[in-house]
Amino acid sequence: MARVVDVVDIADPHDCRLDDFRDLNSIDRRPDLPTGKGLVIAEGVLVAQRMLASRFRPRALLGTDRRLTELLPDLTSPDAPDVPYYRVSAEVMAEVVGFHLNRGVLAAASRVPEPTVAELVAGARTIAVLEGVNDHENLGSIFRNGAGLGVDAVVFGSGCADPLYRRSVRVSMGHALLVPFARSADWPGDLAMLREQGFRLLAMTPDPRAELLSSAMATVRDEPLAVLVGAEGPGLSEQAMRASDMRVRIPMSRGTDSLNVATAAALAFYERIRLPG
């Protein structure tokens, strides 16, 4: 049976029911700060839809009437969560969040317990392992590329930014909410554990002495695979490189340096799935 959506009209920007969405750009008060309220914020219709389909169940939505219409099918489906839609004008919305948000709708969810790395990778065939990736947009792009190119899960080594920060979720097109991930509690020790679990570890590097991506990938075709990438600039730590099976490079034109980390990762994911079957 179709649900009835719990639409609540709010005209007062100071209404405390809107607190989950307040001051989104504030450095120390934003609701998606892990050390504060620790919420996850989805922005825009597409990302809100993906949140509704994810393990993050929204506790409230805030948006204009127009976006409510666009989200109605998602909010009235039989398995939709029972969640209020705070319907406001664009002006009230801007006053609550602190800036004009032209995507017109937000959803807020609590964080959920995260699996351990061992739990995460059980049964996975292709995973991405990140070290020192501290840029939210790059994190978001890695989730988007991974979701599109067959990555089952993402492991965060040391030095990575929060993948559930609003900007990361937005750039990921919501895939940061859908692709499962875990944070390593034992880095780089978890790399040895991954090898024991049967994963082959390919460490991406611009080093010209490394193996070519196409040849390296051919040697691991039928085995579980972990693609390791490090931050732009420093790249992977020597420790992480040593704990890997192979150092792997993308063939680059002379006179150019590394690609963006999310692009390099996408090329490795693609090399894994470029042939059918």
Place this chain on the structure above:
Amino acid sequence: MARVVDVVDIADPHDCRLDDFRDLNSIDRRPDLPTGKGLVIAEGVLVAQRMLASRFRPRALLGTDRRLTELLPDLTSPDAPDVPYYRVSAEVMAEVVGFHLNRGVLAAASRVPEPTVAELVAGARTIAVLEGVNDHENLGSIFRNGAGLGVDAVVFGSGCADPLYRRSVRVSMGHALLVPFARSADWPGDLAMLREQGFRLLAMTPDPRAELLSSAMATVRDEPLAVLVGAEGPGLSEQAMRASDMRVRIPMSRGTDSLNVATAAALAFYERIRLPG
């Protein structure tokens, strides 16, 4: 013989010698507006270095003393252009450009005449052809990916943004100044011309009925190649698709939509060069 650098200390932010760098974020006065002064602005040491090595010869640099030190080898090399370095404090720099620019140095060059598409592609083996790519960051990323992955030239069809806008140049890591490009004066007519010149045209699309990228690329291995990409969302126009030899898709996971346009282009460029020789 090593050159002497023409260092000019300036303390007055209103000095008219700094006009090439004034109000960089202004919508209607920024110096890199094609309909205004039409300059090209390089930002940061790396991009300024690439401008110095490019066909765009800077007419002035503006920066702090620290960045002057970093650029000295480039400015004193025998083939360096004869260009003043306006040395200022970070405060004066912020007042001139209109915001705090932590890259600490800018270089300004005049635009140069652009080749026709026919002139551009003579002798090229792999080119990128863009239609409707109106996002400066995506343009910049396409130049960066193209430079790293063997693209000889870029053709702009209709609806593309200015590749020489500061943000595009910055995101390209300066490669927008190094990879040659031309704007089509006859679109989509130039696509027929490219085919007459011997190029095989691969049109990227998320359409599941399109040819798989790996199989499509195998059929054009020894021929000059043009990779066509359209804007995220609408993609290539039907006209551009029809003028191409093949419609080509990246194998995507179920439940995901298209990749970012620069990422999709990078996968096509990579498929072209993934094997040695």
